[in-house]
Amino acid sequence: MASQIVSILAHAIVLLASAAAFEGVAYVMHRWVMHGFGWFLHADHHRKSGRRLQRNDAYALVFAFVSFLLIYNGLLRGWTLMAASGFGVALYGLGYVLFHDIMFHKRLRWLRIPARGAYLEGIVNAHRRHHATATKDGATSFGFLYAPRRFRGPYEGPQHG
DSSP states (O other): OHHHHHHHHHHHHHHHHHHHHHHHHHHHIIIIIIIIITHHHHHHHHSOOOOSSOTTHHHHHHHHHHHHHHHHHHHHHTOHHHHHHHHHHHHHHHHHIIIIIIIITOOSTTOOOOOOSHHHHHHHHHHHHHTTOSSSSSOOOOOSSOOOGGGOSOOOSOOOO
């Protein structure tokens, strides 16, 4: 019984740690790939196109594929901690879709998620600051689900949706 509890806790810790750590992966990818050599895919995200699908959505597919590979190989080989890590990446992806695509960019017009509270207001403000530029240079705040404390409070800059 005790070993089962330890196993459940270990899997939960790996799942949550993977979800939290993926913010770092997303930051690095956003800062140095999407705003670097991968700008050709990310550029349409910084310019209103009116299209439902953007080239930038390819990045979400890449991250979903990473999650799938971790889950699939973990389950196939019996490496359940690897699968838990993949589920953590998927959990991060769910948070990204809910915050970034639905709450901030309103990509599902029928679903509204209000930004209430210091945490959500902070990441909305940070993302507004990020979108204040339509070029690959000059952007700030590359995180998606974390924003430094300085972004909490009212935002006075340009709006972007």
